[in-house]
Amino acid sequence: MSDPFIEIDHVTFGYDASRTILNDISLRFMRGKVTAVLGGSGCGKTTLLRLIGGVHAANSGRVVFDGEVINVRDRAQLYRMRRRLGMLFQFGALFTDLTVYDNVAFPLREMTDLPDELIHDIVLMKLNAVGLRGAAPLKISEVSGGMARRVALARAIALDPELIMYDEPFAGLDLISMGVAANLIRTLNDVTGATSLVISHDVPECMAISDWVVLLATGGRLVAQGTPAELMASTDPEVRQFVRGEPDGPVKFHYPAPDMAVDYGLRGKA
Amino acid sequence: MNWLAAIGAWALRGLGSWGRSALFFVDLMAALPAALRRFGLVVSQIHAIGNRSLVIILASGMAVGFVLALQMYYALATYGAAESLGLVVNLSLVRELGPVVTALLFAGRAGTSLTAEIGLMKAGEQIAALELMAIDPRQRVLAPRFLAGAISMPLLAIMFSGIGISGAWVVAVGLIGIDPGNFWSIQQSGVDVWRDVGNGVIKSGVFGIICTAVALYQGYVTEATPEGVAYATTRTVVISSLSVLGMDFILTALMFSTR
Numbered sequence: 001m002s003d004p005f006i007e008i009d010h011v012t013f014g015y016d017a018s019r020t021i022l023n024d025i026s027l028r029f030m031r032g033k034v035t036a037v038l039g040g041s042g043c044g045k046t047t048l049l050r051l052i053g054g055v056h057a058a059n060s061g062r063v064v065f066d067g068e069v070i071n072v073r074d075r076a077q078l079y080r081m082r083r084r085l086g087m088l089f090q091f092g093a094l095f096t097d098l099t100v101y102d103n104v105a106f107p108l109r110e111m112t113d114l115p116d117e118l119i120h121d122i123v124l125m126k127l128n129a130v131g132l133r134g135a136a137p138l139k140i141s142e143v144s145g146g147m148a149r150r151v152a153l154a155r156a157i158a159l160d161p162e163l164i165m166y167d168e169p170f171a172g173l174d175l176i177s178m179g180v181a182a183n184l185i186r187t188l189n190d191v192t193g194a195t196s197l198v199i200s201h202d203v204p205e206c207m208a209i210s211d212w213v214v215l216l217a218t219g220g221r222l223v224a225q226g227t228p229a230e231l232m233a234s235t236d237p238e239v240r241q242f243v244r245g246e247p248d249g250p251v252k253f254h255y256p257a258p259d260m261a262v263d264y265g266l267r268g269k270a
Numbered sequence: 271m272n273w274l275a276a277i278g279a280w281a282l283r284g285l286g287s288w289g290r291s292a293l294f295f296v297d298l299m300a301a302l303p304a305a306l307r308r309f310g311l312v313v314s315q316i317h318a319i320g321n322r323s324l325v326i327i328l329a330s331g332m333a334v335g336f337v338l339a340l341q342m343y344y345a346l347a348t349y350g351a352a353e354s355l356g357l358v359v360n361l362s363l364v365r366e367l368g369p370v371v372t373a374l375l376f377a378g379r380a381g382t383s384l385t386a387e388i389g390l391m392k393a394g395e396q397i398a399a400l401e402l403m404a405i406d407p408r409q410r411v412l413a414p415r416f417l418a419g420a421i422s423m424p425l426l427a428i429m430f431s432g433i434g435i436s437g438a439w440v441v442a443v444g445l446i447g448i449d450p451g452n453f454w455s456i457q458q459s460g461v462d463v464w465r466d467v468g469n470g471v472i473k474s475g476v477f478g479i480i481c482t483a484v485a486l487y488q489g490y491v492t493e494a495t496p497e498g499v500a501y502a503t504t505r506t507v508v509i510s511s512l513s514v515l516g517m518d519f520i521l522t523a524l525m526f527s528t529r
Contacts, residue, residue, distance in 0.1 A: 053402045082404035093395035107403050110410070 004028035004064075005163060005195040006052055011061035013044075013051060013220070021047045022220035024061070029212075034189050034196040036206035038242065039216035039223075040251065045199040046090065047220075049165045052197070053087060054078045066162075083111065086161035090168045092152035094140050100127070101136040104154045111159060126154040129184060131177075146173045153181065157188060163195045164188065170202040178202075182209050203243050207232065215239060217251065294487050297408055298416055304406075305413030312417045319380045319415065319482075320422030324429070326379050327372060331430035334367060335359070335437025343446055352446075356453040357460040359438040364461070364470040365526065368431035370518050373477035376423055377510035381485035384415055385506040388489025389499035397490075412490065416482050423478025424471045431470070469525040476517060481510045 006029040013022040021044040029035045037045050050056050051063050057072040064070070065081050072078060094103050104123045108114060114122070127133045130150040135143060143151065149172060156164060166185060170178045186209040189196045200206050206213065207228040215223040215231065217238065224231060224239045231239055241249030261267045305312060338359050346352045391397050391411070400407045435457075442448040461467065485506045492502035 055398065055401065079404040079406070082402055085402070087399070087402045089395050089399055091395060093399035095396055096394070107405075110403070110405050 003031055005031040005066055006197070007062075007064035008048070008051070009062045009064065011051065011058045011063060013047060013056065013058050015056075020220060022051075022058075025216075025220060025222055026061075027214055027222070027225070029195060029197055031195050032189070032193050033211040034186060034198060034209055035212045035214065036198045036200060036210040037214045037216060038201060038203065038206060040201060040218060040242070043216040043218050044220040045216060046167055048216075049087065049167055049197065049199055052163075052165065053082065053085065083159075084161055085163040085165060086156040086159060087165045088149070088153050088156040088167060088169055090171065092148045094148055094152055094155070096140045098140065099136070100132065100138050100140065100143060100151050103140065103151055104158055107155065107158045122158065123154075126158055127151075129157075129188075130154045131180060146177050149173065150177065150181070153184070160192055161194060163197070166196065166198045166200075168200055169198060170200055170205050178205060185209055203245070207243075215242060290491070291487050294490065295483055298412055298483065298486070301406065301408040301413040302417065304409040305417055308414070311410075311414035312421070315414045315418030316422055319384070319418045320426060323376060323379045323422070323426060326375055327426045327430050328433050330371060330375055331368075331433035332437040334371060334430075335363070335434035335439075336441050338362060338367070338434065339438035339441035339446070343442065343448075352448065353452050354456055354460075355442050355446075355448055356438070357456045359442075360435055360457045360461050361466060363431040363434045363438075364467050366470075366518075366522070368427045368434065369470050369474035369477055370514060372423065372427040372430045372474060373481055373514040374511055376419075376426065376478070377481045377485070377507050377514070380419065380422075381481050381506045381510050382503040384419070384482065384485040385489040385492070385503045386499055388412070388415075388486060389492040389494070389502050392490070392492060393494035393496075393499065412486050416479075416486060419482025419485070420475065420478040423481065424474040427474035427477075428471065465526075469521075473518065473521050473525070476521065477514050480513050480517060484510045484513065 006027075008025055008027040008029075011022055011025050012020065014020040025044075025048070037048060039045050047056070051058055052065070052070075054063075054070050054072045062069050066084075068077070068081065070078070070081065095106065098106065101123055104126050105119050108119045108122060112119075124133055124136065127136055130153050132143075132147060132150055132154065135147060135151075140148060140151070149169070153166075153169065156166075164185075169181055169185065173181055182205045185196060185198060188194060198206055198210065210228055212225065213228050213231050214225045215238075217223045223242075224234060224236060226234075231243060234240060234243075238250045240246070241251050257263070259267070339355065342355055342358045342362075343352055346355055346358065388397075388411070397407045397411070400410060439450070439453060442453055443450045488502040488506045488509070492498045
């Protein structure tokens with residue numbers, strides 16, 4: 001059993017006092033493994049990544065990065081830690097004034113002293129890995145949404161980080177690109193030995209590539225965790241409903257609302 | 271007692287806003303050395319902020335010069351002082367109109383552009399992406415733009431005044447018939463390089479710092495939504511313009527006191 005690269009220790013977080021996004025969560029993301037964090041919209045998956053990246057501080061509890069407790073006030077520690085991670089943002093977060101090539105080259109130019117010839121080769125290798133070597137000279141406005149996400153993926157892995165965080169890597173991709181992206185995440189992990197964290201609600205892809213799966217529910221509650229096989233075989237109604245995509249079950253589709261008769265002003269008229 | 275609570279909440283919000291903007295400015299100053307070490311970024315921003323403001327600055331300067339020459343001539347001719355037209359136009363432009371009108375145009379043209387750019391970078395998570403790449407957005411994005419704005423504004427104000435004086439020459443000499451030698455010589459004898467031109471340049475430097483800092487701050491703290499960015503760009507123009515006009519009075523009182 002490998003040691004944890006990231007530890008989430010009794011973390012509670014909310015953007016304001018009225019709404020708790022993560023509620024006393026404790027998780028361990030093992031070194032060199034692919035962990036998928038699954039859950040419906042608004043259950044705090046992306047927030048979890050932001051806490052690991054030190055974008056926000058937990059209200060209580062601690063986030064440990066390779067044995068070091070993250071202190072968001074310590075800028076030097078934060079930047080030292082961030083140099084070891086790469087993140088694929090949900091909507092790419094590409095620099096729209098740069099070309100595809102320059103976007104992937106950006107972290108290499110900013111963070112290293114590598115000569116231009118070497119940066120050129122690395123950028124083309126990364127773009128080739130996501131199938132976009134031929135798109136290198138294009139502007140970001142000239143590529144489709146799915147292609148933009150693949151460019152963002154190439155940028156996230158440009159510096160071969162030790163921890164790669166993928167925020168919804170399969171959203172907006174066609175079936176071919178989705179398969180390639182899933183394969184790429186797994187292969188990258190196996191080849192580089194990086195620790196990968198995949199935030200998604202795409203159950204089949206995540207189950208296929210992950211070593212460990214965490215399931216969160218609305219309100220930042222941990223529902224279950226285990227290997228993909230364990231979760232697929234689970235008899236817990238909440239887990240079953242999510243992994244099978246069933247409309248009826250403990251997870252409600254509707255946002256909490258007052259009785260419909262009250263909203264339509266019908267109460268008392270019948 | 272609700273009104274008392276409302277006043278208290280308003281005062282706390284105001285103080286909080288002042289505190290945050292002051293901290294932002296301190297952070298911005300701390301990021302300047304890093305931006306100076308990569309002066310290429312500043313130069314490209316001078317192009318984006320300064321060069322692209324040239325057309326509106328030069329066109330406005332020319333128009334102001336035309337009108338100023340006409341208006342001053344009507345007033346001065348009444349008292350038989352039309353020959354001093356060149357001096358009056360020059361002093362009006364280099365001391366006052368050049369720095370102030372350039373700053374107001376700069377706030378409208380470059381300030382809004384900066385706010386929208388930074389706000390949209392925030393909305394598109396580009397600022398967050400920089401942070402997570404361990405690249406300080408204040409050093410990489412904000413400081414080069416701040417330096418570019420502070421450098422561009424005095425240059426634009428000098429050009430505004432220069433083209434304004436040229437426009438006044440066209441009207442005064444070409445249209446009204448003022449003697450060209452007199453038009454220039456009265457300026458040579460009546461305008462002091464340090465007291466008049468120098469103070470005008472210092473004024474425009476101060477306005478450049480104010481307008482650019484306000485624009486960057488509004489973009490940086492904007493709510494990352496289309497409405498938030500729209501509101502921030504409006505605030506940039508309003509706050510920059512009022513700050514420039516207020517600061518202009520203070521600087522004029524300090525610089526051109528007769529005592």
